Amino acid sequence: MNRVEVATAHPYQVLIGSRAVEGLVGLVAGRRVAVVCPQPLLGLVDRLRLDDPILIEVPDAEAAKTPQVLVNAWQDLAEAGMTRGDIIVGLGGGATTDLAGFLAATWMRGVDVIQIPTTVLAMADAAIGGKTGINIPAGKNLVGAFHEPTAVLCDTDLLTSLPIREVRSGLAEIVKCGFINDPVILDVVEGQDVLDVTSQAFVEVLTRAVEVKAGVVSDDLHERISSHGRVGRERLNYGHTLAHAVEAHEHFTWRHGEADAVGMVFAAELSRRYLGLSDEVVARTRAILSGIGLPITFDEVEWADLRETMNLDKKTRLDPETGRRILRFVGISKPGEVAMIVDPNEDVLVECYERLQD
Numbered sequence: 001m002n003r004v005e006v007a008t009a010h011p012y013q014v015l016i017g018s019r020a021v022e023g024l025v026g027l028v029a030g031r032r033v034a035v036v037c038p039q040p041l042l043g044l045v046d047r048l049r050l051d052d053p054i055l056i057e058v059p060d061a062e063a064a065k066t067p068q069v070l071v072n073a074w075q076d077l078a079e080a081g082m083t084r085g086d087i088i089v090g091l092g093g094g095a096t097t098d099l100a101g102f103l104a105a106t107w108m109r110g111v112d113v114i115q116i117p118t119t120v121l122a123m124a125d126a127a128i129g130g131k132t133g134i135n136i137p138a139g140k141n142l143v144g145a146f147h148e149p150t151a152v153l154c155d156t157d158l159l160t161s162l163p164i165r166e167v168r169s170g171l172a173e174i175v176k177c178g179f180i181n182d183p184v185i186l187d188v189v190e191g192q193d194v195l196d197v198t199s200q201a202f203v204e205v206l207t208r209a210v211e212v213k214a215g216v217v218s219d220d221l222h223e224r225i226s227s228h229g230r231v232g233r234e235r236l237n238y239g240h241t242l243a244h245a246v247e248a249h250e251h252f253t254w255r256h257g258e259a260d261a262v263g264m265v266f267a268a269e270l271s272r273r274y275l276g277l278s279d280e281v282v283a284r285t286r287a288i289l290s291g292i293g294l295p296i297t298f299d300e301v302e303w304a305d306l307r308e309t310m311n312l313d314k315k316t317r318l319d320p321e322t323g324r325r326i327l328r329f330v331g332i333s334k335p336g337e338v339a340m341i342v343d344p345n346e347d348v349l350v351e352c353y354e355r356l357q358d
Helices: 018-026 039-048 065-079 092-108 122-125 165-178 184-191 200-219 233-237 239-251 256-274 278-293 302-311 346-355
Strands: 002-006 012-017 033-038 054-058 089-090 112-117 133-135 139-144 149-156 329-333 339-344
Touching: 002 200, 012 018, 012 200, 018 112, 018 149, 033 039, 033 065, 033 092, 039 054, 039 089, 054 065, 054 092, 065 092, 065 133, 089 092, 092 112, 092 122, 092 133, 092 139, 092 329, 112 122, 122 165, 122 200, 139 239, 149 233, 165 184, 165 200, 165 233, 165 256, 165 278, 165 302, 165 329, 200 233, 233 239, 233 329, 239 256, 239 302, 239 329, 256 278, 256 329, 256 339, 256 346, 302 346
Parallel strands: 012 149, 033 054, 033 089, 089 112, 112 149
Antiparallel strands: 002 012, 133 139, 329 339
16 A cells, blocks of 8 residues: 655645555544545445445536535535534545535535545546635636545545546546656656556556645645746646636536646647757657547637637736736646746747647
8 A cells, every 4th residue: 555645734645555445434433424426436335334424426527516516515414414523525536526625625614524536537636635626617616625635545446447538537647747747657658558557557657646746735735836937736737728728618528637638738839839848758748648548639629719718727817907818837848847838929829729730
């Protein structure tokens, strides 16, 4: 079993490996537990070995992250008489852990939450770091809060029945960690079969990605430390500016990792023009992502529509003098070296987008 410490103001551990979920019973002893779980995963609740949990059934995937689902969950907690001393468990993918975290952050102004991610994406990213949120028609995760879990249990046994599309999607976030912090991840992905979730190679890159996430959020939990030369938690958004716009325009039918793969190719092209990223690394970005079956091209939405949506990106800032929205992208000068790209030329943005259509 691998253990990663998230050394924030309220430290907690991420357990990674087979049978990690068996640690839950000891963590919740003596407390009432409400389990937030999507309908397709209800069969997993028995594995938690909880005594009479309160079950909050939610829709699968992004359909769970709506205001109405949240209201229904609040009502379920009220009817069950949940108190501030009780605990919420999020059992599911990234959408479920996002919802469960926000539910915990807002119920009685904050109760404990333990996350049990069931997808690669949630294990590598969504369940760690305390970001929670729901979607509204204007965009993804525009409503949310920072609310750290008390533990994250990444039980790799829960991944064995995962569709290969979900595995690939999650690996996009792992690859992202390779580009922004730990290039060894890229070497392993290129050299070994990381699509096999039972392999040692997969466990290695997952653990490395968790270590990257843990280190970043420990330094900058609330995403406040970023300038051109010093980038805090925003570095985790490498590729996400375009990715979130793609997801919104595709009505969240694309997996997040699929959109992020396209977003990373775009970010690499932008980094080549502004940060001197080499042609070799741009080509390597395409090769690694396509090599694990992720998309690297996109031409389904007009650039003007994507550009307008990106104005709502959380990294975007408003120029108080002109009222103009200034886009800010995360870029890399080489794997492991991150810098912000602020207010890039609009013609260059169009050029980079056209490169996605090659």
